[in-house]
Amino acid sequence: MDFESFRAEVKRVVSGDKVIESRGELMLYSYDASPAESAIPRMVIQPETTNEVSEVIKLANEYLIPIVPSSGRTSLHGGPIPYNGAVVLDLMRMNKVLEVNLEDSYVHVEVGVRLDELNAELARHGHFFPPDPASSTAATVGGSLANGAGGMRGAKYGTVKDWVLGAEVVLPTGEPVFMGCRTLKCRAGYDLLSLVIGSEGTLGVITNAYLKIWPLPEAIVRLRVYFRDVVDAARAVGMIKARGFRPLIVEFLDRGTMEAVSGYVKEFTYPRDSEAMLIIDLDGPPEAMKRYIDSMVNILKGAGGYEIEWTGDKDEMDRIYMARRAAYPALLRLxxxxxxxxxxxxxxxxxxxxxxxxxxxxxxxxxxxxxxxxxxxxxxxxxxxxxxxxxxxxxxxxxxxxxxxxxxxxxxxxxxxxxxGIGVLKKDLLTSELEVKGIAQLRLMKAIKRVFDPNNILNPGKVIDID
Amino acid sequence: MINDQVKLLVEKYSLTRCARCNFCESVCPTYAATRRRIHGPRGRIWLIIYLSQGIDVNSDEYDGLLSCLNCRACNQVCPAGIEIAEAIHDAKALLVRNALK
Incomplete structure (x- = not known):
């Protein structure tokens, strides 16, 4: 590993203001939002184009320098932490929404765009990108794709893997390729795109993507219900699904959450005998809502739910949702x-x-x-x-x-x-899961990593260990 | 000596409560302009923490702290309720006072 030569070559392919080497600033890339051990990168590079990403990765592959791609750095498993003197590729300068195409129902977007920014743009066109991790304020398209992000709307809309048509990906050898298609149907050989989505930056660096978009719901009604037994609340979810409902969200809060929120937000109260709360959003045509609500209220009562409240008014909906929105801040402050x-x-x-x-x-x-x-x-x-x-x-x-x-x-x-995702914190658990599902898959995963990344330079040591 | 003063500041605002969620960076106008983490609230808070630990901060990083506009957008989104803007403001005052000595 000849870092001096690598440094000189990097400065030949990207301008000096995109290369960070001062210790204090490097330290800002030493952590994510998880308890994983921190590590300071040797260098941070902030490319602006796929070509720059490609040139840098070619060099890393030639000089055998580990490279860790990252953007929002909100990860909860240590995935973007640059162990062993790795170089961080900070993709936050690649932050443009390139095209919103309603006819073909996609948005073409660079990876440094945050999900809330993307949805603000799409809302202007009456559309949205459904995956909505709780960190959508700060989480980017790139990080979400790399980590297989989901969110509250997952029950109805799945996770990011269900919403990507195609993506430009720089392979660990530095070659840029376009994986997947721009069309909804796509049978172009093995589905490499699905391998890269959720690979946590170990198989390629995604630089821009064609994402599916969906029309915003015509109407949303929010219900809130309490249960005296957490098991009843959990059972209600199964009953809702068995009756053919696919709510936009079904959020569960246990008593500990309600206690924490009530200690933090004075206006929030809950029945003292309740052990769990559900917040349910139903979407659909406005004229069907009354029927949906009647049916849902029956299901919830049958499952032991009480103090059922529902509303379609935006302010009232916000008031109900406050219990969920305030939950994390409440824990941090209490x-x-x-x-x-x-x-x-x-x-x-x-x-x-x-x-x-x-x-x-x-x-x-x-x-x-x-x-x-x-x-x-x-x-x-x-x-x-x-x-x-x-x-x-x-x-x-x-x-x-x-x-x-x-x-x-x-x-x-x-x-x-x-x-x-898995990152560094859940590698053992991943092995445990694969032991149940067929440990041969671990061998396949290692082999796939070696085929994509023969020199093991791209986010090494994350998801799986190849040795 | 400045380290001791910065230590008091870190304690006063309980800066180590930062959960590193990075919500603050998404609303910060200076980060939006430069895309450098030293120009964002999370970066500034951690620079202050590093200063308090005796880690040297170079002139670019000082600029990062000084460039805060004190618009307080970060305060509004911080789940931990840290008074980020006030902490940065106090740190700036310390740095400037120290430089004038």
Whole structure:
């Protein structure tokens, strides 16, 4: 590894103002939003074009310099942390919405555009891009594609993998290629694009993408319901789906979440005997809403729901949603000196009652507080583990709890990561999941990594270890 | 000596509460203009923390702190409720006072 020659060559292909080498600024790339160990990169490069990305990666491949692509750096698993003197490729300067094409129903966008910025632009055209991770304010198109992001609307619209038509990808050898198609149907050989989506920057650097877009819902009605038993709330989700409803969102908040929010937002109150709350959004034509609501209220009552409220008024909808929106800030402010690790598991919706109970048992076993909310329409739970970063025993419990939650999800037929990814924190759990599903897949994954990236220069050590 | 003063500032605003979610950067006008993280709230907060730990900050990074417009957009979106703009303002005052000595 001849870093001096690499540095000189990089400055030949990108201008000096796009290369960062001062220590303080490099340190700003040493972390993400997870508890993973930090590491300072040797250099940060801020390319503006696919060509610049390609030239830099060619050099990295030639000089065997590890490269970590990143943008919003909001990851929750250590994926963009530059271990072993890696160079960070910061894609935030590639931030243009290139084309909104309503006739062909796509948006062509560079990867440094944040999801909320993208949706603000699309809303002007009456459309939206459905995947909506909670971090959409800060999360970018590139990070979302690389991490297979989902969000609240996942139950109805799936995750980013369902919304990408094609993408320009720079391979770890530096060759730019266009994967996928611009058309909805696409059978051009093996589906390499699907391999790259969710590969966390280990198989290629996405520089721009053609994303599917969808018309904004004609009308939305929001319902709020409480349950005296978390298991009833979880059961209600299965009943809603079994009756043929596909709500836009079904958000679950446990009692711990409601307590935290009420301690932070004075206007928020909840019935003292309730153990869980669901927020449900139904979308569709305005004339069908009354029928939908009547039917939904019946289902919820049948499942043990009470104090059911519904509204189509925007301010009222915001008021109901406040409980969910304020949940994360409430945790950060109420548990001072502590940190919050948002876990991310999925189970089949029919197994939610067992999962919710299991989370309670794991919390008691380790004596750490876990506050759970989740996008339960698709069985995705976010148990938020509260730990003390300055107490080694608390940190070690955090990792034990995280591991047990993952193992529980596997046992219930679910998965260890729904929408956050594997990064460095969940590599062991990934192996555990593959042991159940067929460990031969780990061999395939390693082989795929070697075929894409023979010199192991692109985000090495993330998702899987190849040695 | 400036490190000690910066340490007090880090404590006063409990800057280490930063959960590094980066919501603040998305509303910051100076970050939007330069796309350099030293010109964004999350970057500035962590530069202040690094200063308090005795890590040297170079002139570009000082500029990053000084370029804050004090518009306070970051304060509005911070889930941890950190008074980011005020902390940066105090840090700027410390740096300038120190430079004038």
């Amino acid at each position: 548990f001072s000196g502590m940190r919050v690790m948002p876990e991310d598991i999925s189970v089949p919706p029919s197994r939610l009652p067992e999962a919710v109970k299991g989370i309670g048992s794991i919390a008691s076993k380790y004596g750490l507080k876990i506050v759970t909310w989740g996008h339960v329409g698709d069985g995705n739970l976010h148990p938020n583990i509260i730990y003390n970063p300055n107490d080694q025993s608390s940190v070690s419990k955090l990792y034990s709890v995280s591991r047990e939650l993952g193992l529980m999800a596997i046992n219930l037929g679910g998965t260890v990561s729904s929408e956050h």
